[in-house]
Every structure is written in structure tokens, then in C-alpha cells.
Amino acid sequence: MPAERLLPSDEARELVELASTIAEKELEPRVVEWEEAGRFPRDAFTVLGQAGLLSLPYPEEVGGGGQPFEVYLQVLEEIAYRWAAVAVGISVHALSCYPLAIAGSPAQRETLLPRLLGGDLLGAYCLSETHAGSDPSAMRTRATATTDGGFLLAGTKAWVTHGGAADFYTVFARTSDDRSSGISCFVADATSDGLTTQPPERKMGLRGSPTAIVNFSDVRLPADRLVGQPGQGLSIALSALDSGRLGIAATAVGLAQRALDDAVAYARQRTSFGKPIIEHQGLGFLLADMAAAVESARATTLAAARRRDAGLPFSRQASIAKLVATDAAMKVTEDAVQVFGGAGYTHDYPVERYMREAKVMQIFEGTNQIQRLVISRHLARS
Numbered sequence: 001m002p003a004e005r006l007l008p009s010d011e012a013r014e015l016v017e018l019a020s021t022i023a024e025k026e027l028e029p030r031v032v033e034w035e036e037a038g039r040f041p042r043d044a045f046t047v048l049g050q051a052g053l054l055s056l057p058y059p060e061e062v063g064g065g066g067q068p069f070e071v072y073l074q075v076l077e078e079i080a081y082r083w084a085a086v087a088v089g090i091s092v093h094a095l096s097c098y099p100l101a102i103a104g105s106p107a108q109r110e111t112l113l114p115r116l117l118g119g120d121l122l123g124a125y126c127l128s129e130t131h132a133g134s135d136p137s138a139m140r141t142r143a144t145a146t147t148d149g150g151f152l153l154a155g156t157k158a159w160v161t162h163g164g165a166a167d168f169y170t171v172f173a174r175t176s177d178d179r180s181s182g183i184s185c186f187v188a189d190a191t192s193d194g195l196t197t198q199p200p201e202r203k204m205g206l207r208g209s210p211t212a213i214v215n216f217s218d219v220r221l222p223a224d225r226l227v228g229q230p231g232q233g234l235s236i237a238l239s240a241l242d243s244g245r246l247g248i249a250a251t252a253v254g255l256a257q258r259a260l261d262d263a264v265a266y267a268r269q270r271t272s273f274g275k276p277i278i279e280h281q282g283l284g285f286l287l288a289d290m291a292a293a294v295e296s297a298r299a300t301t302l303a304a305a306r307r308r309d310a311g312l313p314f315s316r317q318a319s320i321a322k323l324v325a326t327d328a329a330m331k332v333t334e335d336a337v338q339v340f341g342g343a344g345y346t347h348d349y350p351v352e353r354y355m356r357e358a359k360v361m362q363i364f365e366g367t368n369q370i371q372r373l374v375i376s377r378h379l380a381r382s
Contacts, residue, residue: 005074012071019053019075023082031083031208035353038200038207040165042122044086045093048079049119054093057243058101063114069243070305073250077298080254084357085209087254091247092161096123096170098240099185103228112187116168124166125244126157126214127237133159134370136172136237137180141216143173149223151175153186153194153216159364163212164197166190171216172233183233186225194219205356241365242318243308248365249301249318249325252358256294256329259336259354263287266349267339283339290332297325316378323371326361333358 007013026047034041048054056072058064072094080087097116100108115121132138141155153173160169169188176182188195194217200210228236264287267278277283301324304317333355337344344351362368 007071007074008068012067012074015053015056015065015067015071016074016078018051019048019078020081022047022051022053023079023086027079027083027086032350032353035083035085035206035208038210040208040210041083041086042165044083045089045122046119048086048090049117054090054119055117057094058097058113058117062101062109063117064101068305068309069246070302070309073246073301073305076247076250077254077257080251081258083208084251084255084354085206087251088206088248089162089209091244091251092125093123094247095240095244096125096166096168098243099170099227099236100187102239103185103232103236105224107224108187108227112168121167122162122165124160124162124169124214125240126160126169126171128159129156130158130213134367137183137234139172139174139183141171141173143175143184143186143221145175146220151186151221151223151226153188153219153221155216157214157216159201159211160197160214161209161211161364163210163214164200165210169195169214170227172237173216175230175233178231180234181231183237184230185227185233185236186221187227188216188219188221188225192219192221203360205353205358205360242315245318245322245365245371246301246305246308248361249297249304249321252325252329252361253294253298253301255354255358255361256290256297256325256332259329259333259351259358260287260290260294262349262351262354263290263336263339277339286335286339290335293328293332297321297328300324316375319366319371319374319378322365323368323375326358326368329358330355330362 052065056065056067057069060066076087100113127136129139143151143153167190171186171188174182175184196215198213200212268276270277301321304314304321307314336351340351
């Protein structure tokens with residue numbers, strides 16, 4: 001990783017260095033084996049939580065680290081550099097905590113957030129459905145009010161990161177037929193009767209992160225499991241996604257940086273026509289373009305984070321960062337395979353895994369086509 005970072009404080013620098021050390025010692029030694037086997041490193045989230053790295057962007061009064069979002073994103077980048085699936089998991093876990101942090105009652109925040117942010121509990125975020133991925137307002141999962149003030153939750157959520165592994169699910173469900181204001185937000189324990197998960201999806205990448213369909217068959221939720229007000233769910237979900245997109249952007253930057261570094265190291269030691277291939281202009285220029293893409297993606301992502309930290313609107317910038325960073329990661333990882341030549345197409349080197357991991361980053365947290373739609377709509381209103 002880059003030896004020098006522009007960080008706002010000595011404490012921030014120590015946190016990023018801590019993340020790098022933990023990732024190097026705890027994650028790097030097992031990433032190849034565990035990704036190949038599709039094993040989920042649940043213990044890693046406990047270790048990161050105990051180190052205070054899951055709570056960074058949340059206020060201290062709810063058990064958070066009280067750090068700027070730009071610091072949290074650079075921690076994510078360091079972790080993604082070693083194991084992208086774990087960084088994605090941290091981003092999704094933070095996403096699952098967000099509704100409680102911004103809209104939860106004092107009792108909800110006091111009861112749930114410290115254990116979530118400390119790594120004792122692992123969260124999942126249930127928004128998408130098989131027919132309602134990019135259009136959450138079309139969801140069919142429904143929460144029906146009961147006579148005792150609670151709810152019966154029924155429906156199916158798709159593409160749930162940590163599905164089957166989470167302790168706690170943030171769930172968005174319809175409480176009325178109104179398309180935009182008829183969705184509410186709930187929290188459900190994984191042990192709830194009627195909550196079941198299907199076997200994990202068989203994915204081309206990020207195999208160390210389980211993704212599954214989650215079924216809710218008349219799951220009984222007490223009244224205190226409603227987060228915020230009835231009908232507030234869609235606005236909570238969209239606000240959460242703005243921050244979540246920055247998390248994925250930072251993860252993509254970390255992955256792209258690793259692919260670049262591996263490609264440069266290989267190009268320095270691989271010789272052709274009597275000299276290292278990095279000294280051939282064709283390869284050197286390719287690597288230069290890769291470096292420019294990584295630096296540009298990082299700068300775009302951190303610029304959006306700094307707007308968020310300053311309390312400025314950042315929705316458009318978050319979509320731009322997600323679009324730029326994930327497209328860059330896809331291109332850089334693909335070019336890294338090219339630098340390795342035939343060797344890059346084998347499992348002997350990890351660049352083929354980087355390329356497979358980068359692809360889904362252009363898809364989740366809103367496809368990059370949706371990001372272009374969001375950006376264009378902002379431009380139309382400006």
C-alpha cells in the first residue's frame with residue numbers, strides 16, 4: 001500500500017496502521033485457502049471489533065469510534081488490500097447498523113449498537129428482492145400490524161450478505177401499499193421463529209463472504225423492533241446506501257491497489273528480450289494507466305467522504321465514487337491479468353481472483369447503471 005496517507009490526526013494514522021497490521025497477520029495467511037473453500041472468517045469480525053475498527057464512523061456515545069468517514073474508508077481500503085470479502089463484510093455490517101444509529105430509539109441504540117459495533121454481533125442488510133433489486137420501492141415483503149402492537153413479517157429477501165451467518169438482520173418491509181412512503185425498517189434476531197436461510201449462492205468471487213436468500217415466514221416482531229417511524233424505511237434505506245456506496249468504493253480501491261502492486265512486482269522480476277518487462281514501453285504505459293486509475297479512484301472516494309464529514313450533501317458524489325472506483329477496479333484487475341500473461345490466467349497467482357472479485361463491485365449497492373441514473377437525476381435538478 002502507499003506508505004504515505006493524508007490523514008487528519010495521529011490517532012487516525014495509528015488506526016489505519018493497526019488495520020494494516022491486523023489484516024497482514026490475521027487475514028493474509030488464510031485468504032487463498034478460505035476463498036477457495038468458501039469459508040467465512042467470522043472470527044475476523046470479532047478481532048476487528050475488539051480492536052475498535054468496526055465502530056469507527058459512529059458516535060462515541062453509542063459505542064463508536066467517533067472518527068471521520070474518510071478515516072473509516074482508509075481502514076477499509078487497508079483490509080480490502082489483504083482480503084476483499086472481509087472489507088465487503090465490514091461495509092455491509094456498518095450498513096446494517098446505520099438505521100439504528102440515525103433513527104433508532106435510545107433504548108434500541110443502547111441495547112443493540114454497542115454489541116454490534118464491538119463485534120459481538122454480526123449484522124446483515126435485507127433490502128433487495130429477486131424482482132426488486134435496483135427498485136426497492138417495488139418490494140413485496142410485508143410487515144402486518146398485530147393487535148398487541150407488534151408485527152408479522154412475511155416475505156423473501158435476496159442477495160443478503162452474511163445471510164445464514166448474521167446474528168441480526170436489518171429488514172425493510174412494506175407496511176402499506178403506498179409505493180414510496182409505505183416501507184418501514186425493522187430489526188430481527190437470527191433466532192426468530194420463521195426466519196430461515198437458503199444455502200449460500202455459488203458465486204464466482206468473494207466466496208469467503210456468504211450471500212444467501214433469507215425467508216421470513218410470519219416472523220413475530222415486538223413493537224420495539226420497528227426502527228424509526230412507520231413509512232420512514234425507504235428514506236432510511238436510501239440514506240444508508242449513500243454511505244454504503246462509499247464503503248464499496250474504498251473496498252474497490254484497496255483491491256485495485258493490490259492488483260497494481262502485484263503486477264508491478266511481477267513486471268520488475270519477469271524478463272523478456274533481455275530486460276524486465278516493466279522497461280518495455282507497452283507494459284510500462286499499461287502499468288502507468290493502472291496507477292492513474294487507482295489514484296483517481298482513491299481521490300474521488302475520499303473527496304466524497306470529506307463532504308460527508310463536513311455535513312454537506314454527498315449523494316451525487318457517493319454515486320460518482322462508487323461508479324469510478326468499481327469501474328477502475330474492474331479495469332485494473334483485468335489489466336493485471338494481462339501483465340502476468342498466461343500465468344495470470346491460472347490459479348498459481350491471485351490476480352485472477354482479484355478480477356473475479358472486482359466484477360460484483362460494479363453490481364451491488366446499486367449497479368453502475370443505477371449510479372449513472374442517480375448522477376443524471378442530480379444534474380437535472382441542479
